[in-house]
Amino acid sequence: xxxxxxxxxxxxxxxxxxxxxxxxxxxxxxxxxxxxxxxxxxxxxxxxxxxxxxxxxxxxxxxxxxxxxxxxxxxxxxxxxxxxxxxxxxxxxxxxxxxxxxxxxxxxxx
Amino acid sequence: xxxxxxxxxxxxxxxxxxxxxxxxxxxxxxxxxxxxxxxxxxxxxxxxxxxxxxxxxxxxxxxxxxxxxxxxxxxxxxxxxxxxxxxxxxxxxxxxxxxxxxxxxxxxxxxx
Numbered sequence: 001x002x003x004x005x006x007x008x009x010x011x012x013x014x015x016x017x018x019x020x021x022x023x024x025x026x027x028x029x030x031x032x033x034x035x036x037x038x039x040x041x042x043x044x045x046x047x048x049x050x051x052x053x054x055x056x057x058x059x060x061x062x063x064x065x066x067x068x069x070x071x072x073x074x075x076x077x078x079x080x081x082x083x084x085x086x087x088x089x090x091x092x093x094x095x096x097x098x099x100x101x102x103x104x105x106x107x108x109x110x
Numbered sequence: 111x112x113x114x115x116x117x118x119x120x121x122x123x124x125x126x127x128x129x130x131x132x133x134x135x136x137x138x139x140x141x142x143x144x145x146x147x148x149x150x151x152x153x154x155x156x157x158x159x160x161x162x163x164x165x166x167x168x169x170x171x172x173x174x175x176x177x178x179x180x181x182x183x184x185x186x187x188x189x190x191x192x193x194x195x196x197x198x199x200x201x202x203x204x205x206x207x208x209x210x211x212x213x214x215x216x217x218x219x220x221x222x
Contacts, residue, residue, distance in 0.1 A: 031208045042198055042212035043154065049210055061131040091152055097142060097161075099200070099210050 003027075004102035006091050012108045015081060021105045023074040023091030031055075031075040031094035037104075038087045049074060061083060081109045113137065113171050116213035118129055124221050131216050133199030136180070142174055142202035143182045145149040147195045148215070158184065189220045 004025045013019050023032065031050045037042035048056035049068040063085075065077040081092055084110045091102045115134050118150045131145075142161055154217040160166045160173040160182065167200035172185040182201075186193055 033208070033210075042214050045209065045211065048208045056207075056209060088153075094208055096155060098159055100143070100156065104153045 002025070004091055004093050004100055006089075006102035006105050007086070008105060010106050010108075013041065013078065013081065013092065014110050015083075016090075017081075018079045020078065021076040021091075023076075023102055024072055025100075025102075026092040027093060027095055027100070028031055028071075029093035029100075030071060031092070032068065033090075033092040033099070034074070034076050035090040035092065035101075036087050037090055037099075046065035061103055077079055078107070081107075082107050085109050112214075113211050114198075114199055114213035116199050116216045118214055120219050121216055122219045122221055123142065123189050125191060126177040127136045127189050127220075129189045129193065129218055129220070131182065131184040131186075131197050131199075132181060132203060133201075133220065135199075135201045135214050135220045137201070137203050138180065140180075140203055143173070144202075144210070145171075145173060145182075145184045146198040146200060147193075148198055149195045153218075157197075183195075185189040186218075189218075191220045191222045194218055194220045 030054045034046040037043045047066045052068045063080045067075040078106045090104045144159045145157045148154045154204040160175045166173045170187045174183045182222045196215040198215045
């Protein structure tokens with residue numbers, strides 16, 4: 001099983017809403033990532049968790065709050081987002097020297 | 111200077127031709143290099159990884175790495191219309207870290 005599962009696949013939220021994106025992997029990988037990707041742009045690194053500890057935060061605004069409850073799960077809590085935060089949010093896990101992506105959660109902020 | 115650079119394209123090649131995609135990186139200590147394919151609206155899919163200087167072949171794909179010149183390339187032989195996608199170069203910037211940086215991607219169009 002080499003799968004990274006992300007839910008929901010699509011999310012529409014208002015600027016005052018609080019929502020969460022979820023990511024799960026059962027490959028035994030110990031590093032998990034959140035990337036943000038805008039149309040026609042490359043994935044942009046947001047956060048990395050290594051062994052359930054936040055190891056990289058690429059100066060992401062505090063309206064994005066990551067959480068790693070255990071080695072298989074990664075959440076991204078969203079609050080007071082702006083329309084410019086609309087993007088594809090990609091979760092990835094790292095194992096055997098390679099990065100594996102989930103299918104992404106497409107977020108629209110109204 | 112961007113950390114990982116690619117020509118954004120589009121690169122158009124006829125069906126059956128060889129497509130050549132290039133990537134340069136700025137950090138000399140980078141150790142791991144990857145090519146991903148991304149179809150429109152989909153997530154990136156790993157095609158190849160390469161860690162040592164030289165060529166690495168996998169089916170119709172060949173990755174080439176030259177650390178002295180700080181470039182990595184991807185050749186696609188016998189290009190098919192289904193190869194039309196954006197190809198992203200990714201670099202693990204430093205051994206022992208988990209930081210992967212992506213280039214801007216090259217859009218490839220294979221013309222039938």
